[in-house]
Amino acid sequence: MQRGLNVHSEIGRLRTVMLHRPGGELLNLSPDTLAPLLFDDIPFLQEAQREHDRFAWMLADEGVEVLYLDRLVAEALDAHEGARAEFCERWLSESGVDGRCARAAVREKLDSIADTTALVDKCIEGVRADELDLAPSSLLSLADLMLTHGNAVSPLVVDPIPNAYFTRDTFSVIGRGVSMNRMLCATRRRESIFGDFVFRYHPAYAGVPRWHESGSAYHIEGGDILVLGPRVLGVGISERTQPAAIDSLSHRLLWGEPPSGVERVFAFSIPHKRSFMHLDTVFTQVDVDTFTVHPAILGTLRVFELARGACAGEVRIRQLDGTLDAILAQALGVGGVRLIKCGGGDEIASAREQWNDGSNTLCVRPGRIFVYQRNSVTNDILSRAGLELLEVPSAELSRGRGGPHCMSMAFWRDEL
Template sequence: MTKGLHVTSEIGQLKKVCLHRPGDELLNLPPDELERLLFDDVPFLEVAQQEHDRFAEILREQGVEVLYLEKLVAEAFDAVPEARAEFQKQWLDEAGIKGKMAPQAVSELLDSITDNFEYVKKTMAGITKAEVEMPHTSSVTLDSLVNTESESDLIVDPMPNLYFTRDPFAVVGTGVNLNRMYSVTRNRETLYGKYIFKYHPDYKDVSLYFRRDASFHTEGGDVLNINEHTIAVGISQRTQAAAIDVMAQNMFWNSDSKIDTILAFDIPVSRAFMHLDTVFTQIDVDKFTIHPAIMGTLKVYKLTPGKNPGEVDITETTDTLEHVLASALGIDAVKLIPCGGGDPIAAAREQWNDGSNTLAVAPGKICVYQRNNVTNDVLYKEGMELLVVPSAELSRGRGGPRCMSMPFWREDL
């Protein structure tokens, strides 16, 4: 049984991965608050769970050990019982609860859940006014105690984006970036990573290259492991350039890290280019899926250690994307396979449904969404082995198979 983390590429044989099975958080998505909660639609939970279960089953069929985020957190609390109270205090502080008496009522509700697994799922699901018992007095109403300005029935927001486990943290080599995420809505998700990497018996000793209380924001979808020594990071709406400076400081001079080169890709701020992995992902030793609209628009900055500890050298590269990637991989050339097969309408439609966001289980063997049939046909013709995930409901969250997975262990190439 392997303990710890080990990820030095995007395509090495996947041995262990962290997922989150969509839960009741999707039932607490009010249509009039979708934008605030970063959703475009309300997935049908029952079907989303069936699709996600098939995704996990496909991975297991390939010999991958599937870990669940909610179970790992519960196991951390089982191992260190006092960790739950520490977590709950921090969770309550960050839950945005309005009113004087509601925090106590919410705390009592959580305390009443004795099973740690059910407890963790409840903290993810959100809490409604109907679920808490407030003091019965004639002079106050529940509304006045909770939040006089909100017509929402939510006391605590759900975390509907949690099934995209790629973003709250990012495994790099044998360590992890524990992220500070772009939106308040999602930043609470990183609490779960904090308690896994602080208390879980298998993961508590890993190096942290980024911390959730950092001054700058970054998300895991912007981090790609190129090889043992190089990562690519997107400068995007969700990841600030200054956050990449922090990563460089914490990776270049950490004895646990072998990273000595960070390639920072400056990508346009747009919903279609939310993260670097919605722009391109590696699928084979020399092949990448790519959103065709990104061609010709990228600036790339190369960060390497300076002469003295703490110094970072930065050089701007004006070469083509193909040359940048081939050079980083140490090969003669790479092939970029366009989402939608180059058809602008198909590319836009399938990019919306994450056609270039694939998860490699091994070189040339990739998980793809069933609905992106134009892109999938192109990938078949390029010799890829496709592991097809049903995706009618999962895709409503605007994230593909890579977004829904955080590799914990890959074999080296």
């Protein structure tokens, strides 16, 4: 395993990446819970796993070391005495289990799981009432009693975390450090626990610089963070990321210790709607001077540059004029940037393939990118533009509204 973190671009040769294989959490989705758990449909688990396994195999075939979230967390918990108990207590506290008996029953269930990886998987999967002893005679508080409806026990005592396979969001590797992100929606905030324990206790990653903390008052998500270069960061002002969070992150990156190396932060204001959920759903970098882009954002973006001011601790902000390609060329320090439109000029194809993450690509090295197989119009355009495509089967994975970039968190990339 490569020790430490090193991500100074979105396109340097990918050496180490973290994934999460979808599991039993998808089986705990139901039509009634889709909206609060941020899903539009229920993926077929076995096919989603086959597709994800194919993605992981394709990464490994490109020479990428594939790490898995649950195993990293388990290794962190096993490496430090008392970490497992600390993890369980924090997970319980953030899971909304308020009844005394229910909480004790859930803790007993967790303590009965000997294998640490299986414990982490159970925390992602959620806890069903039929796994616990919640007989009416044992319910000693109003919070316990409210778990029941008449004589029927509510099916779930602890909700699943079905968005966990989008490992891009809850923390972000920037340079040699990490931003621990505060998620907008309550259903995803427990995901931050996993990353927190990895970067506190894992032998390979403990002690890396932390550029932001999930306990912040303002929300920011990793899909809005693009590492454009060693000294340049792009962040989306989106449905999921607040301007105040970008202020806080930028101040730490520009002025904090140890130095991050970042000298400029570009904030891209995108429409606040589900189909444009994060910055990486509307554009991603695919080569030194090339990006995929959703054409609906062209002409609508406002872009701001944050840099060091004249006085210590001061951050200077200015709004940038010009087209997106000109601004990106300036940020990257290249003569020009090529924007390849998702769906081309076809309005219906563009909207359809944007919904299925046609602009959400993962670059394994300059010009060689992972894409969802289902976006045939966009993929044909990318191929004809000279890019090498690695097409991931995506009939079920795409139902979660996230593509190859969303499903991966780079830990190590070679320098350009």
